[in-house]
Amino acid sequence: MARLDDQATPVGAGAPAAIAFPPSRIGSAYHPRGGEASVRALTSSEKQRLFEGHALFGILGPRDIDALLSHARFEHYRAGRLIFPKGSPGRSMMAVLAGSVRISTTSANGREAVLAILNAGEIFGEMALLDGGERTADATAMSDSDLLVIDQRDFIPFLKSRSDLCIEFLRLLSRRLRRTDELVETALFDRLDSRLARALVRLASDACSDSLPKPPFKLRVSQEELGGIVGASRENVNKQLRAWQRAGLLELAKRLIVIPDLDALEALI
Numbered sequence: 229m230a231r232l233d234d235q236a237t238p239v240g241a242g243a244p245a246a247i248a249f250p251p252s253r254i255g256s257a258y259h260p261r262g263g264e265a266s267v268r269a270l271t272s273s274e275k276q277r278l279f280e281g282h283a284l285f286g287i288l289g290p291r292d293i294d295a296l297l298s299h300a301r302f303e304h305y306r307a308g309r310l311i312f313p314k315g316s317p318g319r320s321m322m323a324v325l326a327g328s329v330r331i332s333t334t335s336a337n338g339r340e341a342v343l344a345i346l347n348a349g350e351i352f353g354e355m356a357l358l359d360g361g362e363r364t365a366d367a368t369a370m371s372d373s374d375l376l377v378i379d380q381r382d383f384i385p386f387l388k389s390r391s392d393l394c395i396e397f398l399r400l401l402s403r404r405l406r407r408t409d410e411l412v413e414t415a416l417f418d419r420l421d422s423r424l425a426r427a428l429v430r431l432a433s434d435a436c437s438d439s440l441p442k443p444p445f446k447l448r449v450s451q452e453e454l455g456g457i458v459g460a461s462r463e464n465v466n467k468q469l470r471a472w473q474r475a476g477l478l479e480l481a482k483r484l485i486v487i488p489d490l491d492a493l494e495a496l497i
């Protein structure tokens with residue numbers, strides 16, 4: 229399938245941050261991969277904040293958080309770094325604590341399809357962890373990102389002891405499948421303007437999932453990435469965005485799209 233698009237949660241501006249720890253304040257198990265880190269243990273309220281609002285781990289109480297953290301490690305990736313490539317063996321799962329991660333796959337002729345953009349509060353790497361197969365896509369840090377990494381041998385026993393966590397996990401996987409179904413449908417049936425409007429509305433709404441939506445919506449996403457999301461060339465995306473700019477529906481800057489009125493864009497879907 230040439231163009232699977234958007235789980236997309238927005239990038240950068242307005243994205244909900246589940247934690248407010250810069251890398252240097254993350255706790256004792258922190259393994260910096262791209263930067264300096266001074267190390268200290270987290271207090272229990274910091275641990276709780278770490279998971280506040282997290283789609284999967286937000287339901288855990290202090291004891292479970294301690295148990296999970298005792299098996300997990302923190303990793304920091306600078307913007308642009310590959311976290312893992314498609315096809316690599318996957319024996320761990322990652323929770324995004326800060327930053328944003330692009331899930332994508334590249335065709336033989338170098339075209340990238342963006343399957344999802346994941347922000348703080350989301351997880352990835354669960355597919356290979358659960359089925360023991362290879363990674364199904366590349367994962368790349370889009371901005372400086374903090375991840376909590378949990379190995380399969382620790383997470384599966386943890387899941388087995390928590391049926392409520394299993395249900396949350398199934399919910400999350402169902403939501404992803406639902407979105408993937410939607411994007412297959414739109415990729416097959418919708419015109420580019422409609423696909424693009426849908427992707428922008430989703431990016432903007434996901435940015436506000438934890439807060440009241442407040443216009444203007446600022447999306448830090450490149451036109452190339454948008455092309456990867458909607459399955460179109462950067463040139464065609466640019467043409468459409470410029471037409472909308474002329475019509476006053478949005479403003480364009482470098483890696484930035486400002487949407488003053490989301491309803492007007494939604495009306496185009």
Ligand code: CMP
Nearest residue numbers: 318343344352353354355356363364365
């Ligand atoms: P895994 O296959 O281990 O590694 C790549 C990860 O990307 C995968 O687990 C999922 O977490 C994530 N992923 C793959 N496809 C999608 C998709 N269509 N939507 C959202 N996330 C995906």
